[in-house]
Amino acid sequence: MLSYRHAFHAGNHADVIKHLVLVLTLDYYKSKDKPFFYLDTHAGSGSYKLSASTAQRTREYESGILPVWQAANNAPAELQSYLHAIRQLNGNAQTLQHYPGSPWLAAQLLRPADQLRLFELHPSDYQVLKQGFGADKRTQIRKEDGLAGLIGLLPPVTRRAVTLIDPSYELKEDYANVVSALAKAHKRFATGTYLLWYPVITRQRVRQMARALQQAAIPDVIQIELCTSADNEQLGMTGSGLFVVNPPWQLTRQMQNALPWLAQRMADSSGHFGVQRITPEQ
DSSP: OOOOOGGGTTTSHHHHHHHHHHHHHHHHHHTSSSOOEEEESSOTTSEEETTSHHHHHHOGGGGTHHHHHHTGGGOOGGGHHHHHHHHHHTTTOSSOOEEEOHHHHHHHHSOTTOEEEEEOOSHHHHHHHHHHHTTOTTEEEEOSOHHHHHHHTOSOTTSOEEEEEOOOOOSTTHHHHHHHHHHHHHHHOTTSEEEEEEEESSHHHHHHHHHHHHHTTOOSEEEEEEESSOOOTTSSOOEEEEEEESOOTTHHHHHHHHHHHHHHHHOOTTOEEEEEEEEOOO
8 A cells, every 4th residue: 555656656747737726725725814724635755856766767747747837938827826836946947857746835835824734654755754844833744644634633723724635546445435534524624625636547436436425415516627638447547637625716717727728738639628516515
């Protein structure tokens, strides 16, 4: 269960869609003065060097963030905060050398009064995460199962929180387990925003997740998806998406504006994308 290392996949098309939604959500939460918590169930190591042997082995960033970065001057407004954060990590260099993980993005975007709670079970990634973020007084890092640990943090004292759930889906059971964990979290804290990322490997599993969310009677869920090629179970991950519970009111419009531009950079002619509502608003 601990064989997965996100360093091999840093900056791929799934990271782009996931992190764009995360940045847009965090920016929305910052528009109100009251502090909030950021909860990350599978934090990884925090940031990634694209010249490292791990990233170079797969070079997935070359069909993900790289073409987006190269066309940044023409990017729609919805991508500007996300791209600005990447420029910060790269010291405003012209060459893309580093890619941020979700903890790095959150640490840059959150304010002094906001709080970060990061979970990472992999021992090597946990140590790197601890070294990179342990000195940040806003941050607590826990070496434990994030799906189990999340429940104990809810509801947060601020009654405002953004939770990112993005396991590796190494096990088939993960598809059901993440929905179960989300349902339990929502029962404890119904007003938070939850970002549940998923890979598109087998379309049937994505449909099962959507049905499970509907059966759990969780209101106000939208689905955002970008597939870089047509569904094909023989090709591995052909796309990814997020189920967003209690999305910011403008997120649907923002992603409808951003997705066509992203698809032009990262998808082939058989790719597809969309935003749809899964459950009605309360």
